[in-house]
Amino acid sequence: MSFPPSSSQPASPCTDCSRRDKCLGAALNAVPGSSGGVTRSAVDRGAHLWRVGDTVDSIYVIRGGASKTYVVSEAGNEEIRGFQLANDVAGLDALCGSTHRTNARAISRTWVCRLPIAAVRARMSESAEFRDGLLSKLGREFDRLHDMLHRERCTADQRVAAFLVRQIENENPPETGTVDLELPMTRTDLARYLDLANETVSRVFTRFQNLNIMRSTGARCEILDRSALGALC
Numbered sequence: 001m002s003f004p005p006s007s008s009q010p011a012s013p014c015t016d017c018s019r020r021d022k023c024l025g026a027a028l029n030a031v032p033g034s035s036g037g038v039t040r041s042a043v044d045r046g047a048h049l050w051r052v053g054d055t056v057d058s059i060y061v062i063r064g065g066a067s068k069t070y071v072v073s074e075a076g077n078e079e080i081r082g083f084q085l086a087n088d089v090a091g092l093d094a095l096c097g098s099t100h101r102t103n104a105r106a107i108s109r110t111w112v113c114r115l116p117i118a119a120v121r122a123r124m125s126e127s128a129e130f131r132d133g134l135l136s137k138l139g140r141e142f143d144r145l146h147d148m149l150h151r152e153r154c155t156a157d158q159r160v161a162a163f164l165v166r167q168i169e170n171e172n173p174p175e176t177g178t179v180d181l182e183l184p185m186t187r188t189d190l191a192r193y194l195d196l197a198n199e200t201v202s203r204v205f206t207r208f209q210n211l212n213i214m215r216s217t218g219a220r221c222e223i224l225d226r227s228a229l230g231a232l233c
Contacts (some may be wrong), residue, residue: 017063024089024137025061025113027130028123037116042109043067049090049104049112056098058114059091060084065110066184068193069093069102080193082144083107083185087170089137095120108184140170151195159194160204161232164214168223179223 017023025038040063043049049060049067060067062084069081069090081102084090094100095117124131144166151159164181173179183190191201208214213229215222223229 022087023061023113024059024120024130024133025115027127027133028115028119037119039114040111041114042111043106045106045108045110047106049106050100051103052100054100056091056094056100056117058116059089059095059120060104061113061115062086062088062090063111063113065106065108067104067106067110068185068189069104071102078192080189081148083189083193085167085170085182085184092138092141095138107186107189156194156196156200156204157207157232159196160201160208161229163190163194164221164223165226165230165233168226168229179226181221181223182219183221184219 017026029038043065052071064086066086067084067090069084070078071081073079081093084104090104090112091100093102120134124134147162147166151162154162167181167183168179171179171181185193187198187201191198194201205214205216208229209216211225211228213223213225213232215224
């Protein structure tokens with residue numbers, strides 16, 4: 001696999017990163033006398049991190065921006081499998097395989113830290129803390145996949161509410177107060193991911209706003225009533 005040629009360079013020490021305390025890349029760099037092989041890259045909107053069939057050689061920590069994973073159906077339609085936002089790890093679904101089964105494309109200008117898979121596997125055998133952190137990320141991925149399997153039994157309101165609740169959980173905000181979310185994906189991509197029509201997603205957002213559960217302006221979404229949103233799930 002060839003990583004997008006967008007100013008890739010060796011990562012500087014993780015001490016300059018505000019997310020270092022909870023980042024797998026920082027934990028990989030914690031190996032004495034080693035950088036862990038982590039590199040930082042800026043990926044242009046529309047560029048791929050990987051494509052179906054590419055060799056699995058890395059996982060990616062999203063430092064800023066966003067990407068989506070998808071496959072193309074026999075009819076030529078995109079079937080979106082997930083979104084990766086800031087602090088998420090992309091590529092976990094292929095961790096145990098040799099080739100990627102999805103495509104991953106940046107949906108905005110995105111900054112990633114690339115973690116070589118060989119270094120990740122070696123660090124797992126050396127550090128219980130690193131292994132637990134990676135397993136926690138995998139657990140979240142399994143939860144998301146479980147939600148997808150359950151989705152066909154849910155109404156449109158439930159699908160959108162569950163998606164928003166998942167984004168809130170990823171932000172780990174204080175227990176009280178409003179929550180500001182950034183939803184960089186297009187309404188079309190969100191509709192494809194939730195298996196809904198574009199118009200249906202727009203109607204649900206309008207309904208939630210009329211109920212004073214949220215306010216939405218472009219890519220910004222302010223959750224006003226988390227309890228009501230959770231109840232809709």
